[in-house]
Amino acid sequence: xxxTRAALTALAxxxxxxxxxxxxxxxxxxxxxxxxxxxxxxxxxxxMERGREVRGDPRRRLPDAKTAMVLALNHHWRAxxxxxxxxxxxxxxxxxxxxxxxxxxxxxxxxxxxxxxxxASWGGVDTAPILERAWxxxxxxxxxxKNTMQIRVGSTSWFFLAVVFIDVSVTPDRAVESDxxxxxxxxxxxxxxxxxxxxxxxxxxxxxxxxxxxSRALPPRELRAGFSRWVFGCDLCQExxxxxxxxxxxxxxxxxxxxxxxxxxxLLDSSDDALMERxxxxxxxxxxxxxxxxxxxxVLGNLGDDAAVDVLRRSGISHxxxxxxxxxxxxxxxxxxxxxxxxxxxxxxxxxxxxxxTR
Numbered sequence: 028x029x030x031t032r033a034a035l036t037a038l039a040x041x042x043x044x045x046x047x048x049x050x051x052x053x054x055x056x057x058x059x060x061x062x063x064x065x066x067x068x069x070x071x072x073x074x075m076e077r078g079r080e081v082r083g084d085p086r087r088r089l090p091d092a093k094t095a096m097v098l099a100l101n102h103h104w105r106a107x108x109x110x111x112x113x114x115x116x117x118x119x120x121x122x123x124x125x126x127x128x129x130x131x132x133x134x135x136x137x138x139x140x141x142x143x144x145x146x147a148s149w150g151g152v153d154t155a156p157i158l159e160r161a162w163x164x165x166x167x168x169x170x171x172x173k174n175t176m177q178i179r180v181g182s183t184s185w186f187f188l189a190v191v192f193i194d195v196s197v198t199p200d201r202a203v204e205s206d207x208x209x210x211x212x213x214x215x216x217x218x219x220x221x222x223x224x225x226x227x228x229x230x231x232x233x234x235x236x237x238x239x240x241x242s243r244a245l246p247p248r249e250l251r252a253g254f255s256r257w258v259f260g261c262d263l264c265q266e267x268x269x270x271x272x273x274x275x276x277x278x279x280x281x282x283x284x285x286x287x288x289x290x291x292x293x294l295l296d297s298s299d300d301a302l303m304e305r306x307x308x309x310x311x312x313x314x315x316x317x318x319x320x321x322x323x324x325x326v327l328g329n330l331g332d333d334a335a336v337d338v339l340r341r342s343g344i345s346h347x348x349x350x351x352x353x354x355x356x357x358x359x360x361x362x363x364x365x366x367x368x369x370x371x372x373x374x375x376x377x378x379x380x381x382x383x384x385t386r
Contacts, residue, residue: 032197035096038140042133043279044098044189047166047200051092051192056161057083063228070232072241078156085157089149091194096150097159097166100130102282103185103274113335114288115326118236118260119185121310123282126187127152128308134189141193150191159188167200170207173226174214174264180207183274184265207270214264219253223264235261239322240313245353245374248381251325258289258322259311286311292335294323295342317348324351328358336364349374356382 032048039046060082069075081087085095102120120126130152141148153159160177163169168188169179178184180203208226215223222233231237235257238246246254265271286309294302299316306312311319324343327335336359343355349372356366356378370376 031195034144035193035197038137039096039098042137044100044133044137045168046099047097047163047168048197049095049097049162049166050196050199051085051095053084054082054158054161055165056158060158060161068224068228068230068232070230070237070242071244072231072237081156082158085149085192089147089192089194091147092149092192094193094195094197094199095162095166096191096193096197097163097168098134098189098191099163099168099179099186100126100189100279101183101186101275102126102279103183103276104282104284105276107284107287110288113291113327113330113332114256115258115291115294115323116256116262117258117286117289117311118262119265119284119287120187121259122284122287123280124308125310125312126282127154127310129281130187130189134191138191141191147194148191150189152187152189155190157190159190162190163188165199165202167202170203170205171227172214172268172270173208173212174223174268175227175229176265176268178207178268178270181270183271184268185271185274211269213267213269217263217267219255219263220250239318240310243315243318243350245321245350245378246325248357251357252329254322254325255329256326258291258294258326259314259319285309289319289323291323291327291330292338295320295327295338295346317346317351320346320348320351321354324354324358328354328361331362333362333364336362339364353378360385 036046064076086092138148160171163177164171169177172178176184220233220235222230224230235254239257239259302316303312327339339355339358344352344367346352352375356375359366360382366379366382370379
């Protein structure tokens with residue numbers, strides 16, 4: 028068994044992963060996940076409700092599974108300087124290439140190597156029905172923080188997770204048993220939209236990342252000012268974590284900060300097709316062109332720069348998507364400019380009417 032462990036560790040390292048092992052059984056912490064879903068804290072993320080049987084026990088997919096190989100890939104790079112002006116911030120994980128593609132290709136090669144050794148496997152990155160953080164905690168690959176992120180003690184939370192289940196027994200690693208958050212509340216207190224309803228419990232429908240990446244709708248008006256300059260995702264709860272004060276710099280050039288800041292005027296002025304082509308192979312395509320333009324309009328409203336009125340009128344309120352127009356109406360009001368009087372879309376008209384009520 029020790030020789031198998033050493034061989035698997037070497038194989039994971041060859042593909043760029045750090046690795047820990049956990050014994051397979053019913054998924055750890057599944058009860059907490061079910062309670063979170065039952066309370067509706069996942070917002071409109073209906074995909075999180077699918078595949079419950081497999082999430083609850085990976086043996087539904089790989090009946091002879093005995094060991095979980097929990098894999099980590101660091102993605103931290105130093106933040107480039109703030110360019111100022113009408114620019115928006117991007118969450119660190121999306122600065123470079125799309126990790127789904129990168130890790131997916133590495134997992135495919137790793138699983139092929141396992142198959143050549145006669146080892147059956149099943150797994151994936153976060154698009155598969157797997158509770159990666161629960162398995163990571165069970166395998167001792169960090170602990171689950173109050174901000175719900177997986178954290179490696181005194182090191183970092185800036186890493187991606189993947190899990191591969193195999194039909195071979197490997198001596199499991201020990202879980203991190205101590206609570207390494209203690210009385211710290213930095214992550215909870217810094218959240219500008221109050222998305223943490225309690226320690227270790229996130230309300231996705233109040234999270235900036237949810238609204239700027241996953242949702243296709245207009246976020247509630249009372250949350251928008253809290254987005255500040257975040258045009259894609261949010262890192263605040265990780266940036267203030269004491270365990271991230273000296274994270275390791277990453278050697279994976281695929282995650283270099285190519286898109287740490289986005290020019291908001293350019294986002295609105297670019298055609299939808301050009302925008303999607305520019306961000307090909309990156310996570311920034313996730314919200315679609317309309318989502319990115321919605322986000323850009325909201326951030327322009329938050330920046331308070333009167334010069335943004337022109338681009339909002341030129342490319343915001345004329346966009347075909349009512350969500351982009353609605354966000355632009357809100358931004359114009361925030362900047363003290365007159366929004367349109369009428370729009371055929373109920374979504375946009377509701378924004379216009381709300382602006383009239385607050386004047």
